[in-house]
Amino acid sequence: MVFSSVVFLYIFLPIMLLIYFVVPKKFKNLVMIISSFIFFAWGEIRYIPIMLILAVMDFWCGNKINKHWEDKRKKKIYLWIDIGVNLLILFFFKYADFIISSINGVTGLNIPLLNIPLPIGVSFNTFQSLSYIIDVYRGTVVCEKSFYNYLTYTTLFPQIIAGPIVRYETVDEELVDKKISLDNFSLGMRRFIIGLGKKVLIANNVGAMWNIIETGSYGEMTVLLSWIGIISFALQIYFDFSGYSDMAIGLAKIFGMDFDENFNYPYISKSITEFWRRWHMTLSSWFRDYIYIPLGGNRKGLPKQIRNILIVWALTRSMAWSILEFCFMGSLLWNNTNYRKIIYAKSIRKNTKNIWTFIYNIACINKLGNIRI
Amino acid sequence: MFNLNGINFVNPEAMYYLNNYIVIIIIGIICSIPLKKVKEKLLDNTKSKKKEIIVGLLGSIACVFIVIVSTASLVNNSFNPFLYFRF
Numbered sequence: 001m002v003f004s005s006v007v008f009l010y011i012f013l014p015i016m017l018l019i020y021f022v023v024p025k026k027f028k029n030l031v032m033i034i035s036s037f038i039f040f041a042w043g044e045i046r047y048i049p050i051m052l053i054l055a056v057m058d059f060w061c062g063n064k065i066n067k068h069w070e071d072k073r074k075k076k077i078y079l080w081i082d083i084g085v086n087l088l089i090l091f092f093f094k095y096a097d098f099i100i101s102s103i104n105g106v107t108g109l110n111i112p113l114l115n116i117p118l119p120i121g122v123s124f125n126t127f128q129s130l131s132y133i134i135d136v137y138r139g140t141v142v143c144e145k146s147f148y149n150y151l152t153y154t155t156l157f158p159q160i161i162a163g164p165i166v167r168y169e170t171v172d173e174e175l176v177d178k179k180i181s182l183d184n185f186s187l188g189m190r191r192f193i194i195g196l197g198k199k200v201l202i203a204n205n206v207g208a209m210w211n212i213i214e215t216g217s218y219g220e221m222t223v224l225l226s227w228i229g230i231i232s233f234a235l236q237i238y239f240d241f242s243g244y245s246d247m248a249i250g251l252a253k254i255f256g257m258d259f260d261e262n263f264n265y266p267y268i269s270k271s272i273t274e275f276w277r278r279w280h281m282t283l284s285s286w287f288r289d290y291i292y293i294p295l296g297g298n299r300k301g302l303p304k305q306i307r308n309i310l311i312v313w314a315l316t317r318s319m320a321w322s323i324l325e326f327c328f329m330g331s332l333l334w335n336n337t338n339y340r341k342i343i344y345a346k347s348i349r350k351n352t353k354n355i356w357t358f359i360y361n362i363a364c365i366n367k368l369g370n371i372r373i
Numbered sequence: 374m375f376n377l378n379g380i381n382f383v384n385p386e387a388m389y390y391l392n393n394y395i396v397i398i399i400i401g402i403i404c405s406i407p408l409k410k411v412k413e414k415l416l417d418n419t420k421s422k423k424k425e426i427i428v429g430l431l432g433s434i435a436c437v438f439i440v441i442v443s444t445a446s447l448v449n450n451s452f453n454p455f456l457y458f459r460f
Contacts, residue, residue: 009447161457196439197442200446201443202397202400202401204452204453206401208451209394209397213390225384228394228398232394235398235402235405237456238405240454240456241456265407268407
């Protein structure tokens with residue numbers, strides 16, 4: 001089910017809200033869980049058993065880590081069991097066919113492809129699980145002692161399919177004690193409506209423009225048209241993703257929870273580093289905190305840095321868009337090596353940094369859009 | 374994009390699209406930029422109670438408007454892609 005659909009807005013949400021607010025406090029999480037399952041199963045029922053297995057694994061490993069807090073070796077074992085299960089699921093769905101076809105190509109065998117369609121939200125789900133278990137291991141959060149609450153957290157429908165990556169520490173108190181009030185309801189509703197407008201009124205329309213240009217023939221391309229196309233595309237992805245995040249944040253607010261912000265006007269960035277601090281902030285901070293920094297970040301010399309970037313690249317590989325690969329690699333290298341200093345040092349005035357960043361972004365989008373320069 | 378292949382700068386088709394979509398593109402660009410001054414003016418509640426009420430009312434009307442127009446757009450089965458499919 002998608003937020004921007006009649007069935008969600010006028011059937012699922014009103015009914016769900018009614019039940020949620022009427023039901024006594026201790027059952028609210030149950031309403032969330034059931035609603036989330038219905039929401040998710042609407043489009044992707046096959047993944048549900050896996051989601052449940054992951055939830056059980058995370059919960060069990062988290063509690064084991066807590067139980068053996070003094071025993072470093074055991075802690076690590078449980079940590080890696082959970083990470084292993086999560087990565088196994090993630091890579092299986094993303095790369096199984098890729099690996100099979102590579103094997104076929106290399107050995108000449110003809111193993112049939114599994115043709116597993118990628119379940120929607122599998123990345124967000126596994127990233128969230130990983131953030132939980134790593135936080136428990138590090139002691140950033142105390143493990144969740146109630147499976148009921150943990151299941152609520154991991155299946156939360158505002159974020160389960162496309163939402164911001166919500167770390168456990170963001171909502172751990174609110175799982176138990178929701179901040180429900182008329183103020184929060186109206187603030188959340190307002191945020192949700194803004195997100196809806198962004199998605200349906202802006203993103204869909206400029207997206208239609210981009211779609212026309214993208215599928216048009218090269219013979220009819222003109223300079224003007226390609227610029228309109230690129231701008232439309234840039235606007236579409238921004239308003240679609242940020243609109244979706246707004247809807248998720250708004251919904252969470254209505255239910256009494258606070259999600260972190262995800263977009264902060266990325267297109268006014270004056271540098272690529274800044275861009276990645278404004279675009280899909282929960283994802284980039286996830287990569288920073290759980291992969292890049294634990295691997296040593298940029299502090300262990302250039303070869304390791306490149307290795308780290310390659311790992312991030314591998315993880316994001318089939319996340320639809322080469323924009324992610326390209327920009328991520330670009331921005332990480334850009335951020336952490338001296339190249340940035342060399343190029344920026346050619347005294348570009350502060351005001352024009354905006355334009356250079358935007359042109360760089362356009363170049364990335366260009367690569368994605370395959371519009372030839 | 375920079376006229377390197379000797380393609381035309383503009384043709385009737387491009388102008389047609391531009392005419393149709395220029396408004397939404399401009400709205401999009403404006404909404405991508407945080408308009409701090411406008412926001413400050415609007416949210417400055419200390420000035421008068423009356424202003425606070427009017428701004429609040431306008432906000433609510435805007436929300437209702439968005440919902441109505443969005444619903445119309447959705448019911449109409451217009452272009453509504455789901456970009457998160459490969460995540």
